[in-house]
Amino acid sequence: MHSTIRHINQWILSILLFLSPIAYGADLEIIIDKGIENALPIAIVPFGWSQAAGLPPIDISAIILNDLARSGRFAPMEEQDLPQRPNDFAQVNFKDWQKLGMENLVIGQLGQTATGDYVVNFRLLDVYKGKQIVGFSIPSGKVRLRRTAHEIADIIYEKLIGVRGAFATRIAYITVIKNRDGTKKYTLQIADADGFNPQILLQSPEPLLSPAWSPDGKKIAYVSFESKNSTVYVQDVITGKREKIASNPGINSAPAWSPDGSRLAMTLSKDGNAEIYVMNLSSKSLQRVTSNAAIDTEPAWSHNGNMLAFTSDRGGGPQIYEVSASGGEPKRLTFEGPYNARPRYSPDDTKLAVIHGENSVYRIAVVDRKSGQLNILTESRLDESPSFSPNGHMIIYTTTGFRGTELAATSTDGSVHQRLALEGGEVREPAWGPFMNQ
Amino acid sequence: MNFRSILILIFAVMLFGCSSTEEKKEVAVEDQGISGTDVQAQGTGEDTGSGINALDDPNSPLSVRIIYFEYDSSDIRPQYRTTVEAHAAYLAANPNVIVTLEGHADERGSREYNLALGERRALSVKNQMTLLGASTGQIRTVSYGEERPAAAGSDESSWSQNRRVEILY
Numbered sequence: 001m002h003s004t005i006r007h008i009n010q011w012i013l014s015i016l017l018f019l020s021p022i023a024y025g026a027d028l029e030i031i032i033d034k035g036i037e038n039a040l041p042i043a044i045v046p047f048g049w050s051q052a053a054g055l056p057p058i059d060i061s062a063i064i065l066n067d068l069a070r071s072g073r074f075a076p077m078e079e080q081d082l083p084q085r086p087n088d089f090a091q092v093n094f095k096d097w098q099k100l101g102m103e104n105l106v107i108g109q110l111g112q113t114a115t116g117d118y119v120v121n122f123r124l125l126d127v128y129k130g131k132q133i134v135g136f137s138i139p140s141g142k143v144r145l146r147r148t149a150h151e152i153a154d155i156i157y158e159k160l161i162g163v164r165g166a167f168a169t170r171i172a173y174i175t176v177i178k179n180r181d182g183t184k185k186y187t188l189q190i191a192d193a194d195g196f197n198p199q200i201l202l203q204s205p206e207p208l209l210s211p212a213w214s215p216d217g218k219k220i221a222y223v224s225f226e227s228k229n230s231t232v233y234v235q236d237v238i239t240g241k242r243e244k245i246a247s248n249p250g251i252n253s254a255p256a257w258s259p260d261g262s263r264l265a266m267t268l269s270k271d272g273n274a275e276i277y278v279m280n281l282s283s284k285s286l287q288r289v290t291s292n293a294a295i296d297t298e299p300a301w302s303h304n305g306n307m308l309a310f311t312s313d314r315g316g317g318p319q320i321y322e323v324s325a326s327g328g329e330p331k332r333l334t335f336e337g338p339y340n341a342r343p344r345y346s347p348d349d350t351k352l353a354v355i356h357g358e359n360s361v362y363r364i365a366v367v368d369r370k371s372g373q374l375n376i377l378t379e380s381r382l383d384e385s386p387s388f389s390p391n392g393h394m395i396i397y398t399t400t401g402f403r404g405t406e407l408a409a410t411s412t413d414g415s416v417h418q419r420l421a422l423e424g425g426e427v428r429e430p431a432w433g434p435f436m437n438q
Numbered sequence: 439m440n441f442r443s444i445l446i447l448i449f450a451v452m453l454f455g456c457s458s459t460e461e462k463k464e465v466a467v468e469d470q471g472i473s474g475t476d477v478q479a480q481g482t483g484e485d486t487g488s489g490i491n492a493l494d495d496p497n498s499p500l501s502v503r504i505i506y507f508e509y510d511s512s513d514i515r516p517q518y519r520t521t522v523e524a525h526a527a528y529l530a531a532n533p534n535v536i537v538t539l540e541g542h543a544d545e546r547g548s549r550e551y552n553l554a555l556g557e558r559r560a561l562s563v564k565n566q567m568t569l570l571g572a573s574t575g576q577i578r579t580v581s582y583g584e585e586r587p588a589a590a591g592s593d594e595s596s597w598s599q600n601r602r603v604e605i606l607y
Contacts, residue, residue, distance in 0.1 A: 207585035274554035295554040342548040
């Protein structure tokens with residue numbers, strides 16, 4: 001099954017390369033290492049295409065299949081095992097599918113209108129009841145077709161798993177490529193959550209780090225060393241225009257957006273050592289949140305806007321603390337192990353993803369905020385920068401492999417695992433973007 | 439591991455070793471011929487013909503430009519005391535000279551925490567230099583965290599080379 005997914009990825013890549021010669025840079029390839037044992041069986045029949053001659057502009061069913069397989073919660077049927085290839089309800093022979101124990105069936109059609117736009121019809125069917133669970137007819141311009149396929153996967157995910165799917169989302173990340181002369185080229189990129197359509201937002205000969213999406217997905221804050229010292233910028237994703245937010249002497253880093261997008265928490269050391277501050281983005285006024293000779297950094301905003309979690313070594317080594325966003329006495333949250341850093345709240349604020357270090361091994365762990373219980377999710381040795389998907393089901397993070405850093409993703413219970421590899425370079429610092437609303 | 443108590447400890451050690459340090463300072467200055475003719479040599483580092491600039495002398499402790507640190511630590515280890523003293527003395531004797539201390543960390547753990555750790559190392563060296571006579575206005579600090587490794591490997595040999603402060607004139 002795994003090799004089929006990779007095979008399908010390569011097949012899609014070659015089709016896309018054939019049809020659209022524009023390539024913004026290498027695509028990420030997703031390799032699934034582990035799926036859950038009782039994954040839901042599902043069959044996705046290749047969609048019908050209204051034009052008799054010529055290939056469809058895109059293989060919608062393959063995108064849906066890859067999305068669902070990537071989540072690790074579905075076991076899609078192999079194409080060669082499909083007993084029939086219906087495109088609409090009338091063509092479905094439910095007995096054929098029942099015989100194979102295939103409870104869920106996805107069928108559909110891609111059509112082209114007279115104006116050159118497209119319409120995607122799909123139906124999710126309950127094979128045993130012989131009924132439709134959900135179906136939609138979605139108009140789509142050509143450019144939007146991939147996203148429409150992801151949205152269909154989201155709908156299927158929500159109907160069968162009970163939680164909103166996060167396939168029609170984007171990720172931001174940093175790439176590092178070594179030039180022939182030994183110098184490095186850093187880029188800040190965004191791509192679809194499946195690694196397709198990478199776009200370079202910024203390119204620099206100096207390090208970039210800590211990309212952070214605004215809650216509305218329209219801006220990205222990041223740290224750049226282009227002026228030979230860490231500086232925080234906020235850049236508009238569509239226009240590319242950017243604003244310098246913090247360039248004080250010392251450290252300016254770790255930007256984190258408030259849930260309403262009006263404020264940015266960050267680390268500044270201008271007053272003597274690394275402390276957490278909150279900046280009002282319209283007035284640019286600064287409020288100091290921590291005051292301690294220790295290192296206080298990596299603020300993360302809770303989704304209800306009330307709390308900031310951060311890393312502090314005031315207790316000796318780095319641990320996670322939490323403080324009210326309006327200031328106060330921080331409370332320590334992690335007590336297991338000598339090193340816990342880089343907190344991120346789950347979308348429902350019940351958990352924090354952290355880097356957990358012990359015996360020279362650094363892994364991604366999830367801490368329950370109430371009980372303090374810590375669960376280690378990864379098995380590698382040098383992991384960092386965890387980021388939750390907006391539905392809280394997956395965590396994307398950086399891991400270190402043979403070629404340097406690469407991205408990986410795990411489900412929040414550790415049962416699903418995959419790697420996203422970029423050819424010819426290192427990838428790191430992923431930030432999973434928010435749900436995209438119409 | 440309290441930063442303040444370590445600072446006090448360093449200061450106490452400095453007090454005890456004070457006299458021998460001053461002797462070394464004076465010897466170094468005389469050897470390089472930098473005394474009354476300082477005016478020409480200061481701030482430009484040019485060869486005035488009156489002897490090698492101290493910064494270029496490969497035999498001087500000033501030729502050591504990197505201080506290495508232990509894991510998650512910003513303590514300056516005893517083997518680097520001579521180096522820090524020499525640079526502090528040079529700065530004290532050349533008030534127009536500006537130096538940049540670049541702090542770094544190895545790749546393990548979180549990137550942003552490592553940025554702060556690199557800074558703490560640079561500040562640690564700065565603090566010791568100012569205690570020894572350099573003025574704070576002469577010393578700039580910048581941290582690159584783990585972003586500019588000296589060694590690319592993922593083993594202790596590489597990591598130990600990356601936990602450093604570089605002294606840049």
